[in-house]
Amino acid sequence: MHDISRRGILTGILAAPALIRSARAEETFVLGTWGGDYQRLQLENIELPLVRPLGIQSVVDAGDEPPRVGKILATRRLPRGPMDVACVQAVQGYALAEAGVLEELTVEKIPNLAHVKQGLATPTFAPHIWSPQIVSYSPERVSTPPVSFGDLLDPKYNGKVGFPDGNFFYVMMAAALYAGGSANDFDKAKEVMTKVNANGLRLYPSTDAGGPPFKTGEIDIGVMWLARISMWQNAGIPVAAAFPKEGCILYVSGMVIPKNAPNKEAAFKYINAMLDPAAQLGFAEHMGYLPTVTNAPLTGKVAQQLALPDPAPKLVTPDFAYTTRIQPEIADWWKKSIQHS
Amino acid sequence: MKPSPAIAFLGPATCVVLALLIAPLALLARDSLNKYDPTELMIQAVTPANYLRFFTDSFYWDVMRTTILVAVLVTILCLALGMPLAYRLARTASRWKSVLMLLVILPLFIGSTVRTVGWMILFAQQGVLDSLAHTFLGRRVDLMYTPAAVVIGTLSVNLPFMVLTLQSVFEGIDTRLEEAAQGLGAEPARAFWRIVWPLALPGIGIATILSFILGMNAYATPVLLGGPRFQMMAPLLFWEFNTNSNWPFSAALAFILMATTLILTTLANMLIPRRYRA
Numbered sequence: 047m048h049d050i051s052r053r054g055i056l057t058g059i060l061a062a063p064a065l066i067r068s069a070r071a072e073e074t075f076v077l078g079t080w081g082g083d084y085q086r087l088q089l090e091n092i093e094l095p096l097v098r099p100l101g102i103q104s105v106v107d108a109g110d111e112p113p114r115v116g117k118i119l120a121t122r123r124l125p126r127g128p129m130d131v132a133c134v135q136a137v138q139g140y141a142l143a144e145a146g147v148l149e150e151l152t153v154e155k156i157p158n159l160a161h162v163k164q165g166l167a168t169p170t171f172a173p174h175i176w177s178p179q180i181v182s183y184s185p186e187r188v189s190t191p192p193v194s195f196g197d198l199l200d201p202k203y204n205g206k207v208g209f210p211d212g213n214f215f216y217v218m219m220a221a222a223l224y225a226g227g228s229a230n231d232f233d234k235a236k237e238v239m240t241k242v243n244a245n246g247l248r249l250y251p252s253t254d255a256g257g258p259p260f261k262t263g264e265i266d267i268g269v270m271w272l273a274r275i276s277m278w279q280n281a282g283i284p285v286a287a288a289f290p291k292e293g294c295i296l297y298v299s300g301m302v303i304p305k306n307a308p309n310k311e312a313a314f315k316y317i318n319a320m321l322d323p324a325a326q327l328g329f330a331e332h333m334g335y336l337p338t339v340t341n342a343p344l345t346g347k348v349a350q351q352l353a354l355p356d357p358a359p360k361l362v363t364p365d366f367a368y369t370t371r372i373q374p375e376i377a378d379w380w381k382k383s384i385q386h387s
Numbered sequence: 388m389k390p391s392p393a394i395a396f397l398g399p400a401t402c403v404v405l406a407l408l409i410a411p412l413a414l415l416a417r418d419s420l421n422k423y424d425p426t427e428l429m430i431q432a433v434t435p436a437n438y439l440r441f442f443t444d445s446f447y448w449d450v451m452r453t454t455i456l457v458a459v460l461v462t463i464l465c466l467a468l469g470m471p472l473a474y475r476l477a478r479t480a481s482r483w484k485s486v487l488m489l490l491v492i493l494p495l496f497i498g499s500t501v502r503t504v505g506w507m508i509l510f511a512q513q514g515v516l517d518s519l520a521h522t523f524l525g526r527r528v529d530l531m532y533t534p535a536a537v538v539i540g541t542l543s544v545n546l547p548f549m550v551l552t553l554q555s556v557f558e559g560i561d562t563r564l565e566e567a568a569q570g571l572g573a574e575p576a577r578a579f580w581r582i583v584w585p586l587a588l589p590g591i592g593i594a595t596i597l598s599f600i601l602g603m604n605a606y607a608t609p610v611l612l613g614g615p616r617f618q619m620m621a622p623l624l625f626w627e628f629n630t631n632s633n634w635p636f637s638a639a640l641a642f643i644l645m646a647t648t649l650i651l652t653t654l655a656n657m658l659i660p661r662r663y664r665a
Contacts, residue, residue: 119428211615
């Protein structure tokens with residue numbers, strides 16, 4: 047039997063970190079993202095098939111977007127930030143870029159950026175998914191499909207209008223587009239939304255809570271992303287999408303890398319994998335969002351469900367420079383004039 | 388003079404309290420005096436603007452009024468429903484007493500959010516209540532996103548705390564005192580009112596304060612059962628923090644909520660005659 051010497055134990059203790067490092071086969075990076083389906087689909091469509099084979103694994107920091115943005119801003123002066131990749135909506139992506147906290151993304155760093163559709167990317171934001179905002183309605187109870195946001199004002203829908211409260215800013219942009227011809231005309235949007243509110247508007251506390259009321263008959267008409275409509279349809283909810291004639295506000299969500307990200311190389315590789323056609327098609331099929339790259343054409347049932355009408359509807363990208371400035375004021379107005387009325 | 392060993396034992400606990408309670412509160416107090424900026428998040432300053440914004444806007448007063456009303460109503464209902472139950476549990480000699488106690492504690496085994504989801508299934512359109520009312524009464528009952536739903540939901544969260552606190556209070560009151568009162572000719576109700584009630588008053592005060600504090604700080608129940616239109620202080624605070632990323636104002640709201648709760652509980656405590664106070 048071997049005696050275990052004190053020197054042997056000390057050597058073992060000193061060597062332990064090196065042993066642990068070598069045993070950990072994969073390099074890690076921190077992915078700040080939403081939880082739920084989005085996180086699951088990221089794992090299934092991006093990480094497992096495309097990133098893990100590169101010897102990279104994510105450590106997920108799941109949560110709502112505002113705390114994630116808050117974290118990036120609050121740690122901006124630290125040499126090592128808390129996140130390598132942060133998933134944000136384009137509106138927030140722009141706000142973070144304005145604050146000067148984001149790494150520039152180039153084709154040299156992320157080759158698949160070369161395939162991104164025009165108008166969706168910015169120098170610091172890689173778009174992941176997009177979807178037009180449409181007028182949602184019940185095909186069972188609405189005989190003539192709605193044609194514009196203005197249908198929400200129709201007295202025949204009194205008490206039957208509803209959407210998730212969290213989408214308020216995008217709904218306000220849709221109201222502005224309808225009433226003022228520009229997504230930035232928030233004065234007109236306030237007038238219209240006040241009337242929609244008076245038409246018995248119902249607000250739901252989460253996005254998921256906005257679907258079942260179409261099934262129960264609680265609401266007949268609302269505003270939603272096309273992607274959600276296809277998800278709800280797949281879940282057996284009788285709901286349909288109508289493209290408003292004044293245009294559809296685009297919801298774009300994507301990824302950014304903070305300047306102080308500890309593992310930028312892994313972050314570049316992850317975003318490159320996110321833009322891979324296979325990953326993009328996976329999200330279209332399972333979540334109903336449209337690909338942000340030109341080399342991932344949709345086919346079959348997904349193509350049918352997500353097809354834009356012919357002639358193509360007017361798609362309106364928000365004016366991010368303006369939305370960044372106006373959002374707190376609109377949030378305050380919404381809270382006091384719509385929620386609290 | 389040598390310090391007492393008892394004081395030395397207090398040291399670690401004091402340090403933990405200072406580190407985990409006082410320090411974050413101090414940080415929160417400092418943040419509440421900062422300025423908000425949408426891109427910078429917070430600008431270092433010493434300004435009362437966030438507090439002034441609350442006190443000069445009737446909207447925030449309305450939200451505070453709703454919060455206090457819900458907390459007071461829930462506390463009164465908790466007392467009315469919880470006291471007879473707690474008294475009965477304390478005085479029962481049944482062999483089922485431990486089972487009955489378990490039934491009271493059982494709701495605490497489930498998180499309040501999960502319990503609220505249960506209420507949502509019950510209250511929703513075409514939910515359990517609505518379906519039953521439609522089948523048996525021929526009318527619809529839509530309780531979801533109403534103040535009544537919030538009060539019922541919060542009541543279900545607070546009631547076990549009230550019953551458990553009061554039950555231990557009643558257990559501590561010697562039954563022979565009531566028997567003596569009844570032996571001297573007092574009716575059971577009079578014996579309760581003249582003997583048990585004054586003795587239980589400090590404990591009732593604590594149970595009431597506990598329920599009131601829980602009601603004032605309710606978050607999940609108002610959000611899930613009240614919906615976006617029903618506004619109470621904790622959800623409003625979270626909206627400012629989460630949706631607007633306005634940390635200075637949400638820090639100020641947190642302090643205002645804490646201070647209001649503290650002032651109201653102190654006032655309530657003053658209503659209890661001095662000789663009965665805990």
